[in-house]
Amino acid sequence: MMHINGSCHCGEITFEAEIDENKVILCHCLDCQKLSGTAFRSVVISEPNGLTFTKGKTKEYIKIAESGNKRAQGFCQNCGSAIYATSEEPTNRVYGIRAGCIEQRNLLIPKSQIWHNSAVPWLNEVSNIPAFETIPTK
Template sequence: MTLINSPGHAHDRPDAARTASCACGSFGLAVTGEPGHVYTCHCLDCQRATGSAFACRAWFKTEAVTRIDGEHRTWRRLGTGGRWVEHVFCPTCGSIVYVRGEVLPDTIFISVGCFADPSFATPTAAYWTSRQHPWFALPETTRSVDAQ
């Protein structure tokens, strides 16, 4: 099944499903409910993996995932703390749709851009701000963590 990159607007209905998909639409997933946390990460690993100045992800418990559709690949690396991190991506377009980690095995970290929803929740925390590009700014209410 191909998921369409359209805004989920699940925040209007807490039990509604949100869909997230890769750039080409051949790999995606659906989750229900609101994310437990939305954050940006500015560590060098996230910058390199995303090809951007930072990663922006939303935490969901794995039981909130109602389906995963399409072919995907996994790349596992060691994080700065020595624990594994898995990037799950589309083999066709290369989009990282979600990340899993050894530290929180019952949590899935979904790339916010894959929801294609401009009204998605604002990040409440920024990690590795010691590596943050000086031109980037989040709201002053965002909790800032220099390293992790």
């Protein structure tokens, strides 16, 4: 088990969580692609009721996922940062915490990929795309 902390982009929401660092997942489902605005999302799974907000409160909405399960999506009402997805039940929640909001994200190495049938076809070619340390100048 690992203790993590994080925040939304604007800082109105801060949190702490107990997670299993062996449960870091890349999700390629269409919901994660749309919600993140990119090709996939990196998620770490919390212990049951393992997420605690130290500042602010998320807004939630319920969406039926590709799996057919109802999923509560939690995000910052001010900046829109996605913080988690979880079951709609208010107790014994296991959170899929969005790794981009976690301070220790560089330590969270993905161990598996899910919904890979929805993965964008160019994903395996990313290492061949030119990379720059910052925005390239002319």
